[in-house]
Amino acid sequence: MARDLKKIISEQKFELERLLDVDVLDRKAMKKVDVASPLAQAVVGMRRAGKSVVCRKAMKDSGVRFGYVDFDDETLAKMTADDLDSILQTVYEVYGDVSHFLFDEIQNIEGWHLFVNRMLRNGKHVVITGSNAKLLTGDLATHLTGRHIPIPVYPFSYSEYCEWVGQETEAVWKKYFFNGGLPETFAMPDQRGYVSSLYDSILAKDILGRHKVRMPRRFMDAAYVAMQQFAREISYDGLAAKAGVSSAHTMQTYIGYLAESYLVFLVRKYSTKPAERIRNEKLYVSDPAFISYFSGVLGSEEELGWRLENIVYLELLRRRVDDDTEIYYYKEASCDIDFCLVRHGKIVRLVQVAYTIAGDKTRKRETESLLAGARRTGCRDLLLITDHERDTISDGGYSINVIAAREWLVSH
Numbered sequence: 001m002a003r004d005l006k007k008i009i010s011e012q013k014f015e016l017e018r019l020l021d022v023d024v025l026d027r028k029a030m031k032k033v034d035v036a037s038p039l040a041q042a043v044v045g046m047r048r049a050g051k052s053v054v055c056r057k058a059m060k061d062s063g064v065r066f067g068y069v070d071f072d073d074e075t076l077a078k079m080t081a082d083d084l085d086s087i088l089q090t091v092y093e094v095y096g097d098v099s100h101f102l103f104d105e106i107q108n109i110e111g112w113h114l115f116v117n118r119m120l121r122n123g124k125h126v127v128i129t130g131s132n133a134k135l136l137t138g139d140l141a142t143h144l145t146g147r148h149i150p151i152p153v154y155p156f157s158y159s160e161y162c163e164w165v166g167q168e169t170e171a172v173w174k175k176y177f178f179n180g181g182l183p184e185t186f187a188m189p190d191q192r193g194y195v196s197s198l199y200d201s202i203l204a205k206d207i208l209g210r211h212k213v214r215m216p217r218r219f220m221d222a223a224y225v226a227m228q229q230f231a232r233e234i235s236y237d238g239l240a241a242k243a244g245v246s247s248a249h250t251m252q253t254y255i256g257y258l259a260e261s262y263l264v265f266l267v268r269k270y271s272t273k274p275a276e277r278i279r280n281e282k283l284y285v286s287d288p289a290f291i292s293y294f295s296g297v298l299g300s301e302e303e304l305g306w307r308l309e310n311i312v313y314l315e316l317l318r319r320r321v322d323d324d325t326e327i328y329y330y331k332e333a334s335c336d337i338d339f340c341l342v343r344h345g346k347i348v349r350l351v352q353v354a355y356t357i358a359g360d361k362t363r364k365r366e367t368e369s370l371l372a373g374a375r376r377t378g379c380r381d382l383l384l385i386t387d388h389e390r391d392t393i394s395d396g397g398y399s400i401n402v403i404a405a406r407e408w409l410v411s412h
Contacts, residue, residue, distance in 0.1 A: 005090045008075050013094055016068050020060050024053050026163050032123075032151045032321075033058035033127060035066075035100055040116055040144055041127040045153040046262035046286050047202055050183050051129040054153050055102050058201040059127065066100035066127075067091035071108045081111030088119075100125045107132055113144060120147055133260045134208055155287040156181030157318055158311070173406045177307065178297045181291035195293045204262040218245060222254045223412075225296045226264065230285045231306035231313070233331075234270075255283070260372035262286055265317065270347070272338040282329050284313045301370055304387070306354040308405060309338055312353050315409055316341070325349075337374040349381040350374060356386055357402070365402055367393055374398050383408075 033041050033055060043051045052070075059066050061096050069087060071079070079087070079145065079192045091101070101119070106112045119126055161176050162168040182198070185191045203220065213219045222243040229239065236248035236255075245251045258264045269280035285291055291307055299307070316339060323343070330340040330350065339351035351374050357363040370382045375396075382400045384393075391402035 004075075005086060006093060008073065009069065009087070009090050009094045012068060012070050014127055016056070020056060021055075024057055025160065026057070027054055027153075027156075027160060028318075029054045029151055029153045030058045030061070032149075034149070035062045035064055035125055035127065037060055037149065038120065038123070039124065039146075040120060040148040041151060042144075042148045043129045043151045043153055044133070044262075045128065045131065046155070046184060047131045047206070048198055049153050049155045049262075049286075051153045052104055053129070053183070054151075055104075055127050055129060059100065059102060064100045065095070065098050065123075066102055067095040067098045068102045068104075069106075070104040072105040077108070079109055081109060081115060082114040084109065084112065088115075099123070101127070103128045105129060105131060113142075117144060117147065120144075131202075131262065132210070133262065137395065152317075152321065154181075154314060154318055155289075156183055157315060158406070159412075162410060168406065168410060170406075176288070177311070178288060178292050180287040180292070182287055182289050185289060191289065192293060195289045198294065199290065202263055204263050205386075207257045211257055218243075219254055221245075221256075222251060223258055223263075224294070226251075226255050226258060226283065227285055227290060229283050230264075230291055230295075231282065231309040233280065233329075235284050263290070265313070267313070267327055267329055267339075270330045270342065280331070284310050286314070301355050305353065308355050308385070308387060309353040311409075312351065312405065313339065315412075316351070319412055330373055330377070332372075332376065334369075335376065336369055337373045340377075342372075347377045347379045349383060350377070351377050352382075352384045354384065354386055357384070357389055367395070370400055371395055371398055 027050065033043065035058065043055055045051050069091060101124060105128065106128045115330055116126055116128065156164065156177050161181050162172060165172050179185065179191060188194055203223065207213065208216050208219065222245050225239055225243040236251045240251040241246050243251065245254065255264065259266055259306050263286055265284045267282045267284065279282065288307065288311060291310060320327060324344040325348065328340040328342060330337040337350050338353045340347055341349040341351065350370055352366050352370050354362060354366045357366055366384060370384060374380060379396060382398060384400050384402045385405050385408055386402060388404050389402055390404055393400040393402060
């Protein structure tokens, strides 16, 4: 077994050295990986979002020598926590006496947290990646309390995509609007085939196998229905009936699995009553590419608005890492606002998204909803994001900043 391990780790090292020679785009998340920290750097996000690239580039730029193990390698699939000491010894044999380590998808090994904790206590510097939210909410929070730094990585933002393309134009915006920011698709002629394969891989590796789902076909039908409900308030009873699932509870469990694998995100309704926050949720998908895969690239103005809203949500999600905001939606009688940003318990911004406000009816609906929300909450920072319109709307002592999505997305 030791000989096999050395062969596996050596082959992974050869591939690592090849990848380190490839020029990659500097991403904001790379600057957040502190390789000198005594705390584990936990880089988490959806498969193929670029987590490993972020970690490799951060460690290469720091100049440290580090050992590397990819636990997503099928040759390590049957490893257990008892094998981790042997793996570590093999890493020393292959890389020398290093004190820095990068472990890809380590959550595949049961009991990994005990191993990492021991390494941290021994003064080692550890960077880990994971494509399952349980890495944060479960094992890390339980077993590495106070000994880890979470660093989320998402598919490319629009500003990162523009940097990769080398320009920001209407054509670039439309391509991102429909094709999204999955980095491996940028040079692919068959994006749909890649997205389909990635989606199936996430369901198989991160959900069906991990949770031992008893009725995989029923789960896949439920996932399909859920992914089509992007940017809308969801009813678990309604989705269960549509997907042929036995109960709302089962549907909620299934969507929880999708969220755990970073395929979808759930946003709760803002309320001063905790029970209401838990009961009402909106669903967003992790990248525009999945919207196109499940819903196509053509659609009504309403569907284009949902797509734009999904893109805005993903950007708010990226920015919350820096501005420490919580994201809700706000809905009361005659007042339906897409995003309500809260910082330290106070509503600091209300954000409405509409593909266009060219029509008088749409313009009135979107602005009056924002103004009603402002009067109810006392929030004066009002933002209306559209596909291409810009304006300032003043009414009753309030001012709404209307901004084109392209401009807002590259402004931070």
